[in-house]
Amino acid sequence: MAEAGLERWKGKVALVTGASSGIGRATAVALARAGLKLALAARRGERLDALGRELAQGGAAVAAFPTDLRQPPAVLALFEAIRARWSGVDVLVSSAGLGLDAPLAEGKVEDWQELLALNVLAAALCMREAVRDMEARGGGCIVNVSSLTAHIVMRNSAFYSATKHALRALTEGLQKELGARGSPVRVGMVSPGGVTTEFRELAARGRVGTTLRVPAYTPLAAEDIADLVCFMLSRPPRVQIDDVILRGVGQMF
Numbered sequence: 001m002a003e004a005g006l007e008r009w010k011g012k013v014a015l016v017t018g019a020s021s022g023i024g025r026a027t028a029v030a031l032a033r034a035g036l037k038l039a040l041a042a043r044r045g046e047r048l049d050a051l052g053r054e055l056a057q058g059g060a061a062v063a064a065f066p067t068d069l070r071q072p073p074a075v076l077a078l079f080e081a082i083r084a085r086w087s088g089v090d091v092l093v094s095s096a097g098l099g100l101d102a103p104l105a106e107g108k109v110e111d112w113q114e115l116l117a118l119n120v121l122a123a124a125l126c127m128r129e130a131v132r133d134m135e136a137r138g139g140g141c142i143v144n145v146s147s148l149t150a151h152i153v154m155r156n157s158a159f160y161s162a163t164k165h166a167l168r169a170l171t172e173g174l175q176k177e178l179g180a181r182g183s184p185v186r187v188g189m190v191s192p193g194g195v196t197t198e199f200r201e202l203a204a205r206g207r208v209g210t211t212l213r214v215p216a217y218t219p220l221a222a223e224d225i226a227d228l229v230c231f232m233l234s235r236p237p238r239v240q241i242d243d244v245i246l247r248g249v250g251q252m253f
């Protein structure tokens with residue numbers, strides 16, 4: 001069923017941020033399989049190039065755009081480069097994000113600035129630029145990769161959670177703006193619990209002598225989130241899925 005609905009995106013242009021790893025990478029693979037043209041963004045260009053080669057072998061049109069999304073001019077340059085190549089984007093999957101597992105009371109301002117720059121400001125700027133393209137092209141779909149922590153706050157990840165709460169507010173706010181002007185652009189987000197990616201090791205870099213004890217559970221796979229993004233895209237244009245919370249069976253928080 002999802003495959004049938006995805007057909008309508010064949011030949012359209014998707015920008016996937018965070019495509020060098022984890023959820024972004026898995027989503028890029030799934031969208032390339034569905035016949036979309038793929039603009040891949042993240043900092044590690046060699047990984048994007050390797051993924052680009054892999055997808056091109058399967059017949060996909062792919063372009064890698066190594067970008068540090070924490071820099072607003074770099075985000076604008078990314079969109080300009082895509083416009084120069086393919087005239088703009090029809091789909092945005094915003095997956096680039098950083099975690100931080102550290103107590104707020106001992107937090108570092110530099111860490112908070114980095115989280116805000118990537119998880120909030122870059123995501124907002126990508127949404128703004130994508131809407132411009134999508135409205136000019138007659139429609140489109142934005143899916144922000146948020147988190148279960150957009151809905152709950154866990155001990156030792158308050159600041160990360162604040163950025164995902166902010167992303168939820170931005171997603172809902174944009175939906176309302178677009179709805180008010182009858183825009184054909186759909187906006188939604190996905191809110192996963194634990195997913196097996198590099199994210200967890202990176203998040204732990206901020207740990208300050210504490211260990212978060214949580215019951216064992218089976219985390220989701222990155223492909224589970226990619227499947228969900230494809231399902232959201234596959235719905236008819238009248239259907240906007242606001243948010244889906246998903247977690248591995250046994251994840252109790």
Ligand SMILES: NC(=O)c1ccc[n+]([C@@H]2O[C@H](COP(=O)([O-])OP(=O)(O)OC[C@H]3O[C@@H](n4cnc5c(N)ncnc54)[C@H](OP(=O)(O)O)[C@@H]3O)[C@@H](O)[C@H]2O)c1
Nearest residue numbers: 018020021022023042043044069096097194195197198199
């Ligand atoms: N894994 C989980 O348990 C989990 C749970 C809920 C939500 N999420 C969310 O899922 C999203 C994807 O995370 P993931 O689990 O797939 O982790 P991941 O494997 O670590 O992927 C993170 C991606 O973000 C990119 N990125 C980081 N800093 C960047 C920067 N400054 N500029 C451009 N790209 C940057 C990374 O690429 P480069 O390093 O090459 O730049 C990488 O492609 C994040 O938004 C995260 O908050 C993850």
